[in-house]
Amino acid sequence: MGNQEYGESVLVVYAQVGKAKANHRVENDTQFLRPKSFSLPSKVVYLGDVATNTLAYLEHPETPFFTNPPQFNEQKWKFRTQSGGLHVSISSDSYWGFGLFNSGYLNRIELKGHPRAFTRLLFDLSASLGHKPWEFSHQSSAIKYLSKQADVVSLESNEKAWKQAFETARSMFEEQIFAVQEKGDAVEKRVKKASDSDEWSVAQAEIALENARFDLDIAKGALADENAPGFERALARAEAYFIEADPDIANEQMNDGEYASPQGQILDKDEDTGEVLFVDLTSNEEEE
Numbered sequence: 001m002g003n004q005e006y007g008e009s010v011l012v013v014y015a016q017v018g019k020a021k022a023n024h025r026v027e028n029d030t031q032f033l034r035p036k037s038f039s040l041p042s043k044v045v046y047l048g049d050v051a052t053n054t055l056a057y058l059e060h061p062e063t064p065f066f067t068n069p070p071q072f073n074e075q076k077w078k079f080r081t082q083s084g085g086l087h088v089s090i091s092s093d094s095y096w097g098f099g100l101f102n103s104g105y106l107n108r109i110e111l112k113g114h115p116r117a118f119t120r121l122l123f124d125l126s127a128s129l130g131h132k133p134w135e136f137s138h139q140s141s142a143i144k145y146l147s148k149q150a151d152v153v154s155l156e157s158n159e160k161a162w163k164q165a166f167e168t169a170r171s172m173f174e175e176q177i178f179a180v181q182e183k184g185d186a187v188e189k190r191v192k193k194a195s196d197s198d199e200w201s202v203a204q205a206e207i208a209l210e211n212a213r214f215d216l217d218i219a220k221g222a223l224a225d226e227n228a229p230g231f232e233r234a235l236a237r238a239e240a241y242f243i244e245a246d247p248d249i250a251n252e253q254m255n256d257g258e259y260a261s262p263q264g265q266i267l268d269k270d271e272d273t274g275e276v277l278f279v280d281l282t283s284n285e286e287e288e
Contacts, residue, residue, distance in 0.1 A: 008085075010112045012151050013122070013161050015133035016142075017092070017105040020048035026069045026077075033064040033079065046075040049129060050107045051090050057124040058083035073099050086113035086121070095145035096138040103137040106145070116172060120228070122162065123169035127226035134159040173223050173231060177216065180239050184212055187246045194247040205245040212241035 025034045025042035034042055045066075055061055061083045068078035068091070076099065078091035089110040097104035111118035126133055136142035139155065146153045191205045215238035222230035243249055 208245035
């Protein structure tokens, strides 16, 4: 279900739609997705929870363009969008009940880009839905529908594709934890060998190390709960505390007149809670 092309991959998965409301419109002239309050000539479209959440988890999506806008059936459509180097195409179709019920709709999701980008997207999407997207409400009808598609998909192969993406994303998160832990272990060794200076103290470093270990545990718990945003926030805090504790970095940056900060971020201190806060300055080009 994935094709390698110049370092990119193409992945196609199918998802059961859970809920759908008339919260969006499609502009007649441009075929762009618009909010419900849009006042120019437009048509109602029922996106559904799968498509809505997919768009919500794209970092910088372009306005979705409908290659097949809704007609009489407002829940039958196809749009495409792009977020950085990730290309996304989603279509909605009825596979059961003549299109009269939300449970009779599915979405075909085609993702083209770096696997790290789309596996993370599917991880977030799956975790945000109130149901497993590969489990269809009407299995016999889903089997018939999928068997007629050019993708040659079965319920089993579709579920496998979802779960493989899910595990790939989890593995990436676990690699990030391991990398931060390794850095933390190295910092801890340097702290044990260091002595107090005008710029740095062992006591403060030990407090920062304790905070870092605490946030690492928070990150692991968030990952177990499939909460990727919570995981990343906790891991970023842990990394910042390790930087704060590192005597080598403290000495280097005080000599240079700089403060320690993770790449692309500024550290700040909340005076009330003592929590290290972040302002993300990473540019779109860096993320891509």
